[in-house]
Structures are given as structure tokens and as C-alpha cells.
Amino acid sequence: MTLELWSSQLGLALGIFVLLPLRNRSRSLQLAVLLALLALGLVPVQGLPLVAYPRALVPELSIVALVALGWVALVRAGLAQPLPASQRVTLYLLFGALGLLLYPAALGLGPLDPYGWGYGPRTMLVVLGLLALLLLYLGHRLAVAMLALATLAFALGLLASENYWDYLLDPLVVIYCWLALLVAGARRLWSARSRPLAD
Numbered sequence: 748m749t750l751e752l753w754s755s756q757l758g759l760a761l762g763i764f765v766l767l768p769l770r771n772r773s774r775s776l777q778l779a780v781l782l783a784l785l786a787l788g789l790v791p792v793q794g795l796p797l798v799a800y801p802r803a804l805v806p807e808l809s810i811v812a813l814v815a816l817g818w819v820a821l822v823r824a825g826l827a828q829p830l831p832a833s834q835r836v837t838l839y840l841l842f843g844a845l846g847l848l849l850y851p852a853a854l855g856l857g858p859l860d861p862y863g864w865g866y867g868p869r870t871m872l873v874v875l876g877l878l879a880l881l882l883l884y885l886g887h888r889l890a891v892a893m894l895a896l897a898t899l900a901f902a903l904g905l906l907a908s909e910n911y912w913d914y915l916l917d918p919l920v921v922i923y924c925w926l927a928l929l930v931a932g933a934r935r936l937w938s939a940r941s942r943p944l945a946d
Contacts, residue, residue, distance in 0.1 A: 752796065752798055754807065754808060754810075754813060754905070754906060755788075755798050755807060755808065756785065756788035756789070756796075756798040757785070757813060758808040758812060758813055758816060759784075759788060759798055760781060760784035760785045760787075760788060761781075761813070761816035761817060761819075761820050762816060763784050764777075764780065764781050764784055764820050764823075765816060765819045765820055765823055767780065769823065769824075770823055774824055774825065774826075777823075777824045778824075781820070806917050806918055806919070807906065807907065807908070807913070807917065808917055808919070809897065809913060809914055809915055809916050809917040809920060810893075810896055810897040810900045810901075810905075810906070810914045810915070811842065811893045811894075811897055811914075811915055811916065811917075811920055812917055812919060812920045814889075814892060814893045814896055814897075815838075815893070815920070818830075818889060830889060834886075834887055834889065834890070835927075836928075836931060837882070837887055837890060838887075838889070838890055838893075838924070839924040839925075839927045839928045839931070840924075840928070841878075841882075841890060842915075842916065842920055842921065842924045843921060843924035843925050843928055845915060845916055845921075846916055846920070846921030846924065846925070847921075848861055849861050849862060849912055849916060849921075850918070850921060861912075862910065862912055864911075864912075865910035865911040865912035865913070866909065866910055866911075868901075868911040871911055872898065872911075875894055875898070878894070879891050879894045879895065882894075894915075897911075897914040897915050898911075898914070900914050901914040
């Protein structure tokens with residue numbers, strides 16, 4: 748199985764795992780379920796592993812998406828604490844802003860070609876490295892881990908793509924960040940409007 752199918756298999760298994768109602772189950776059961784989901788992707792169906800079929804419908808997940816799913820799985824298993832709300836918003840803003848820079852331009856909206864920057868990403872690496880140092884100073888360790896692991900995976904060529912952007916972002920990550928920011932904004936607006944009524 749190629750490396751991109753391994754990443755798809757891991758993403759599919761983690762995605763299903765975090766959706767299952769296993770929060771109050773024993774860790775051994777949760778581990779067994781996760782291993783079973785990983786093994787399920789290897790089951791051959793008409794000469795192809797099962798994971799190859801959703802891979803044809805869903806874009807290849809970025810390293811950032813895999814790290815995020817892994818973190819949520821650890822939280823669900825009780826092996827990590829949920830992120831504070833402020834750190835979640837920082838993640839949404841970071842990757843939502845990167846998506847806002849990348850995807851509209853990739854659709855031809857504007858004169859820039861930021862996707863092309865990902866083929867020789869020296870400037871991107873410097874900018875994101877400085878940003879990672881700032882995030883580390885502010886205590887946003889998960890955001891730093893996402894950036895660092897995406898960069899390491901790019902250096903090792905672990906995905907099929909040779910573009911740094913594909914290690915940082917995928918459409919699912921960006922859509923999730925934008926939706927999460929909209930929901931957080933709507934909740935804050937609703938709370939601000941409800942407070943005077945309560946008074």
C-alpha cells in the first residue's frame with residue numbers, strides 16, 4: 748500500500764473513531780476498536796483495499812488534519828485534555844486565514860498564485876517558522892506541533908504531493924475552521940444580545 752493510502756487509512760480510521768460513542772468505555776476497548784478500524788481499511792474488495800474507495804471521493808487529508816484527528820482521538824480516549832477555547836479559536840483563525848489566502852486565489856480570484864509558493868517554499872518556511880516560534884511563546888503547543896509535523900512530513904515526502912500547501916491544508920480543514928469561526932461568532936453575538944434581556 749502506498750504512503751498516500753496509509754494516510755487515507757489513518758484519517759478514515761481516526762475519523763470514524765472520534766464519531767463513535769466510546770467516550771466512557773475502557774481504554775483497552777477503545778484501542779481495540781481503533782486497531783479494528785485500521786485493519787478494516789486493509790480488507791481487499793475487488794482487488795483494492797477498502798480504503799481506496801473513499802480515497803477516490805474525498806481529497807487526501809493534510810498532515811494538519813491527521814494531527815487534529817489524532818488529538819481529538821486522544822481527548823476522547825481520556826489521554827489528553829481538551830484545548831482551551833482561546834487555543835481552539837487560534838487554530839481556527841490560523842488555518843482559516845491560510846485557507847482564505849490559498850483557495851480563492853487557486854480559483855483564479857486575484858493576481859497571486861500562492862499555490863505555486865508551495866513548490867519552493869523557502870519564504871513560506873521562514874514565515875511559518877517565525878509564526879511557530881510566536882505560537883510556542885504564547886503556549887499554543889498543538890498549533891506548533893501541527894506546523895512542525897507538516898513541515899517534517901513535507902521534508903520526508905510522506906504524501907504524494909510535492910507541494911507544501913497540501914501538507915498544511917485540505918478543503919475539509921479549511922471548511923471546518925470557517926464553520927467553527929462562524930458558529931463561535933454567532934454564539935458570542937447571541938450571548939451579547941441575551942445579556943441585556945437577562946438584566
